Amino acid sequence: MTATLSLSLPVLLSIPLTLALLSLYPLLVLLSPHTRAALPSEYNYLYTDASRAAPGANGKAARDEDADADAPPVRETGKLPHLADAASVQLSVIIPAYNEESRLPGMLTETVEYLETLRAAHLPLASSEAQVKAAASRRAASNGNGNGTAAAWNEDAHVSLADALQAPLTSYEILVVDDGSRDQTVDVALRLGRRLGLARQGKSGSERELRVVKLEKNRGKGGAVRHGVLHSRGALILFADADGATRFSDLGELCVELDRVRTPTGHAAVCGSRAHLVGSEAVVKRSFIRNFLMHSFHLFLSILLRPPSPSRLLLAWRRARASASSQPLAQPEIRDTQCGFKLFSRPTAQHIFPLAHLDRWIFDVELLLLAEMASERTLRAGAGAVKRAPVNALNKKAATNGNANGKAATSKTDADDAHEVLLRLPVPIAEIPVHWAEVSGSKIELLRDSIGMALDLLVLRANYALGRWTRPGVVAVE
Numbered sequence: 001m002t003a004t005l006s007l008s009l010p011v012l013l014s015i016p017l018t019l020a021l022l023s024l025y026p027l028l029v030l031l032s033p034h035t036r037a038a039l040p041s042e043y044n045y046l047y048t049d050a051s052r053a054a055p056g057a058n059g060k061a062a063r064d065e066d067a068d069a070d071a072p073p074v075r076e077t078g079k080l081p082h083l084a085d086a087a088s089v090q091l092s093v094i095i096p097a098y099n100e101e102s103r104l105p106g107m108l109t110e111t112v113e114y115l116e117t118l119r120a121a122h123l124p125l126a127s128s129e130a131q132v133k134a135a136a137s138r139r140a141a142s143n144g145n146g147n148g149t150a151a152a153w154n155e156d157a158h159v160s161l162a163d164a165l166q167a168p169l170t171s172y173e174i175l176v177v178d179d180g181s182r183d184q185t186v187d188v189a190l191r192l193g194r195r196l197g198l199a200r201q202g203k204s205g206s207e208r209e210l211r212v213v214k215l216e217k218n219r220g221k222g223g224a225v226r227h228g229v230l231h232s233r234g235a236l237i238l239f240a241d242a243d244g245a246t247r248f249s250d251l252g253e254l255c256v257e258l259d260r261v262r263t264p265t266g267h268a269a270v271c272g273s274r275a276h277l278v279g280s281e282a283v284v285k286r287s288f289i290r291n292f293l294m295h296s297f298h299l300f301l302s303i304l305l306r307p308p309s310p311s312r313l314l315l316a317w318r319r320a321r322a323s324a325s326s327q328p329l330a331q332p333e334i335r336d337t338q339c340g341f342k343l344f345s346r347p348t349a350q351h352i353f354p355l356a357h358l359d360r361w362i363f364d365v366e367l368l369l370l371a372e373m374a375s376e377r378t379l380r381a382g383a384g385a386v387k388r389a390p391v392n393a394l395n396k397k398a399a400t401n402g403n404a405n406g407k408a409a410t411s412k413t414d415a416d417d418a419h420e421v422l423l424r425l426p427v428p429i430a431e432i433p434v435h436w437a438e439v440s441g442s443k444i445e446l447l448r449d450s451i452g453m454a455l456d457l458l459v460l461r462a463n464y465a466l467g468r469w470t471r472p473g474v475v476a477v478e
Contacts, residue, residue, distance in 0.1 A: 025466075031459050032468070033357055036219060038227065045175070045211040045231075046075045048190050050199035073190045076200070080213065080231035083353065087346050088157065089171040089207065090164040091115075091125060092234030096224035098179040100242040101188045103441055107244030108174070108189070108210075112196045114249045115172055119208075122168040125236065126255040161266045161345055164235035165259045171207040174198065176242075177228040180218035222356070222363025229344075229353050237349050241340035243442075246272055247435035254343045254432050261428040263386050265476045267348045269371055269427070271334055272341030272434035296450075302333070329379055329424055331372045334431050337365050341434055347475075348427055355470055357463070361449055362456050369460070371427045374472040378426040381474045385424035426475050 081088075093111060097104055118127065121135030159171070176189040193199060193210030200206045213231070215224060225239045236258070238251060254270045262268035342364060352370040356363065379385075422428040463469040 028459065028462050028466075028468075031455065032463055033359060033456075033459070035357055035359065036217070036223070039216050042213065042215055042227065043080050043231075044077050045080050045213050046186065046190060047078060047209065047211050048073050048194045048199040049076050050194070050201050073187060073194060075190065078211070081233055083230045083232060083346075083350055085233075086158040087161075087164070087235035088159060088233045089173050090159055090167075090169060090235055091172040092229075092232035092237045093172065093174045094225055094228035094232060094237065094239040095174065095176045095242050096179055096221045096228065096239070097176055097181065097185050097189070097242045098218065098221070098224070098443060099181045099183045099185060101181075101183045101185050103243045103439065104176070104185060104188055105192055107240070107242055107248070108176075108192050109196065110244060110248045111174065111240070112198065114251070115169065115208075116197075118169040124166050124255075125169055125252065126165045126259045127252045128256065129249065129252060132249060132252055159235045161235050161262065161347070165255055173208075173233055174210045175228045175232060176210065176212045177224040178212060178214045179221070179224040180215050186212055186214055220359035220363075221361065222366075223359035225363065226353055226356055226359075229349055232349075235346050236343060237346060238343045239340070243439040245436055245439045246339065246341040250341070250432070250434040251343070253434070254341075257430045257432050258343055258345065261422045261430050262345060263426065263428070264388075264478050265347060266345050267351070267427045267475055268345050268430070269348050269368075270343045270430045270432055271336065271368070272339045272436075273334075273336040273431045274339050274434065274436045275335035275431075276433045277436060329375075329385055329421065331375060331425060331429055332421060332431075334368055334429060336431070337368055338362075339434065339436070340364075342367075351427070351472055351475060355472055357469060358456055358460065360452060360456060361444070362453050362460070365457070366460055368429060369464070370472050371429055373464070374475050375425045375427045377471065378474045378477065383426065383474065383477045386426060386477050388423055426477050 095104075095107070114132070117123075117132060117136050117139055118125065120139055123131060123135055127135075174193070176185075178186050178189070189210065189212050193212075196210070198206075198208055198210035200209055213228065215227065219227070229237055229239065236255070238254075240246065240248065250272060254272060258268045258270045261270075338361075348371060351374060352367055355370055356366050358366045422430055464471060
């Protein structure tokens with residue numbers, strides 16, 4: 001009798017817990033975001049045609065350098081491509097914008113100036129900071145004139161990831177996704193694109209083009225980024241904040257790192273990181289409440305996404321004791337998940353972006369989690385670690401070089417690159433320090449959005465843990 005009671009006691013104790021969990025399930029369903037389907041108009045993009053000009057105040061065509069050029073530009077409409085299509089340009093830059101008429105011009109100008117410096121000097125996207133500075137000096141000395149003629153661009157040609165990274169930059173697109181703005185963000189973007197030489201030449205596509213997608217209703221930063229990525233053309237896809245807080249020329253460092261860690265099947269992602277700035281003047285000058293909420297969120301994020309458990313403690317112990325060649329296959333922790341400057345290869349974007357759900361501030365946490373789950377599932381399926389050819393001298397140098405802000409979080413100067421953990425993962429996620437400065441005009445309301453982020457994290461973790469949301473499948477490793 002006593003044995004029966006002792007055996008049934010755990011069962012009795014588990015009943016209230018089970019009932020509590022069952023009662024929370026409807027709450028999870030209620031709190032989970034429901035992704036809004038795109039409206040028919042949102043499958044189109046706006047652009048300006050270089051052969052057409054907006055009428056000025058006197059009824060005549062206005063020149064862009066005249067005051068009348070501030071009139072609304074003539075809008076042309078095109079059909080958006082799909083991420084499932086092959087890449088037709090080397091780089092897509094996705095810029096989510098909500099009421100950004102004042103901050104967008106500076107960011108767009110910096111972006112185009114950097115990309116045009118590469119193009120004029122026939123440099124690849126995976127160029128070091130020193131190479132780009134030398135090219136910029138030569139360009140300034142020649143009054144902005146290029147040093148040759150770029151190869152003809154074929155709209156129907158497919159751009160490989162290797163060519164996107166290593167061949168001279170000839171083609172790119174900037175896709176501004178207007179997230180239901182109430183100001184003149186759309187007109188500002190189109191007008192500036194024309195002034196910067198990114199207007200389309202005729203009805204066919206252009207090798208350098210600015211496109212604007214106007215979302216009829218506000219979806220949130222994550223929704224705008226996802227919509228832009230799902231309709232981009234680049235072999236490389238970068239999303240960058242419209243405020244220009246991150247120095248755009250740091251893209252070169254991200255491309256060098258992506259070229260180093262990408263798998264033979266083209267999978268990789270690289271995150272810009274501000275983790276090295278903790279304690280710097282840029283962060284110290286923030287208010288106490290802003291810094292407190294930032295550190296609290298990072299702690300909550302770390303606990304929720306990587307909760308302490310015997311298996312994780314064992315993994316950490318093994319990692320501490322292992323040599324470089326026998327490191328456990330697990331994605332190293334990303335120290336800054338929120339920096340709005342992230343680069344994806346097209347195969348990786350194709351694998352994870354269609355599965356994403358979150359439309360608000362922590363959407364990038366979900367993207368990184370999806371990439372990590374893809375690696376874990378591939379390894380569990382028996383695919384094994386990624387096999388690499390010996391690294392060449394350029395990639396070996398890139399692995400040990402840091403930029404002016406510090407060294408890459410994953411660089412190991414005393415270990416063979418072929419044994420680095422990232423180089424063995426099916427979907428490696430690297431982290432690179434970037435230059436960053438606070439820019440006024442943030443749309444974040446600290447207390448409200450901090451609570452929203454915490455709720456989204458709980459919803460995110462619960463939905464994937466319970467299988468309500470689809471996890472990514474296995475990726476090819478060779």
